[in-house]
Amino acid sequence: MTDIAKLTGVSQSTVSLVLNNATGAKFSEATRNKVLKAAADLGYRLSTRDAVQPSKDERSLIVYIADEISTSPHPVVNIDGARDAAYAHGKMLAVYSTHGNADIEQQVLDAALASPNVFGVIYATVYTRKVSPPAALSQVPTVLLNCYTSEGGFSSVVPAEVAGGHVATEYLLRAGHRRIGYINGEHWQDAAKDRLKGYRTALATADLPFAQEMVRDGDWSSGTGFEQTLSLMREPNPPTAIFCANDLMALGAIEALKQLGHRVPEDVSVLGYDDQEIARHTHPPLSTVVLPNYELGRWAVETLLQDEHNRAAGAPVRHRMVKLDGPLVERASVRVITEEISPVINIISD
Structure with a gap:
């Protein structure tokens, strides 16, 4: 999905x-x-798939519970990946947004988990953070998406943010920039x-000192x-x-400059980060690091399926935390510095 989006200049959702072959897409x-x-x-080969009809004898429903899906462009792409993975394995995805309200979350869990068709749960958050999952999730196969817990008991998938910061800064360093x-x-x-940790690590790897005056805190908005x-x-x-x-x-x-x-x-x-749709339409088009939202959603469902397969086969289920990398997309907002600094020659005369 990411490779095709990069080649065509459209979003992963459109891909x-x-x-x-979604109907009604604009x-x-x-x-x-x-x-x-x-x-x-x-080399991608399209395969024709008939719609999979849920069987009354099979747990065919994956419940996707998110705190928010409308306050950021990222959660809907997570859902795209989860939906596609579920469909590819004959499962259906039911999505619930709780707005971070514990009472609503409990009501959703009570209603959803009462169904005998439930295969498992994807528990997702809009921002990467540590969570204390509801007690009810310990009774049903669950994978955490964009969140994690220190207590263990659940597999989780989150973006590899340190690696992303490092990749971005290293790219600028390779382009010849030293004051970043x-x-x-x-x-x-x-x-x-x-x-920020990735930024600092890349500087250290290049034997460059961290300069506090080069860092500013913002709030994710264009205004800051x-x-x-x-x-x-x-x-x-x-x-x-x-x-x-x-x-x-x-x-x-870009506008300030x-x-x-x-x-x-x-x-x-x-250089940006996320690869939102707007990155393709800035002047110049923005080079950026992809936040692998689609892959996060897909991995969460595939892990849920694999864990259950292992459990059914009598194999141990090893819960783990996976961090997914996103590639850097080169567009036109970064210049490679090619000028060479002429050597200084001191001439001492008598």
Whole structure:
């Protein structure tokens, strides 16, 4: 999905809709043909599947419980991946949003788990965080998506945020940048902490000191990306590249640089994170790190199925926490610095 989206310039959701021949989807025939051609060029082979009818004798329903699905663009792509994996194995996905309300969550669990058709549960959160899963989940096969618990007892899948921060910063370093600004999200969130850790690790690996004056805290919005970029560029030795912890802040950074009269990427490079739809339509198009939302959803369901297969076969079920990497998408917002610094020759005369 990610490879096809990169080739065609459309979102992973659109790729999913095309490959699954979804009815009622609002995209052009040209977009459909472009996605199908890219899939074929990559060696992907479309298979014809008849709709799988749930059997009364089989547990065919996977319950997907999320705290939020409408406050961020990411959860719906998680659901796309989970749905496709469920369908591919003859299961149906039922999605519930609790708005983070414990009473609603309990009502959903009481109603959903009462069904004899329930195979298992995907328990998801909109932001990566530590959770204390409801007690009822200990009675049913469950996989945690975008969250984790220190007590064990559940497999979980989360984004590899430290690796993502490292990949982004390393990319800028390889492009020749040595003064790299970083605009983070809300510092108390796991994603912000880990992306910053990846940034610092990449600098250390390149034997570059961490410069606190090159880091600003934001709130994931384009407004703080704008304001914090203005702040970074007021430094006596401003950055030649700015890594933003999400695409919206990168959008604000690009606008701030334009207001200051700087060209992107000729004067200052900008790199984002997430690969939201907007990243394809900025001027210039934004280079960014993919947050692997589709793969997270798919992995959660496939792990749920594998754990149950092992349990039915009498094999031990080993709960684990998996961190999924996302690739870096190169577009046009990062410049490679190729100028060589001329050696300084001191001539001493008598």
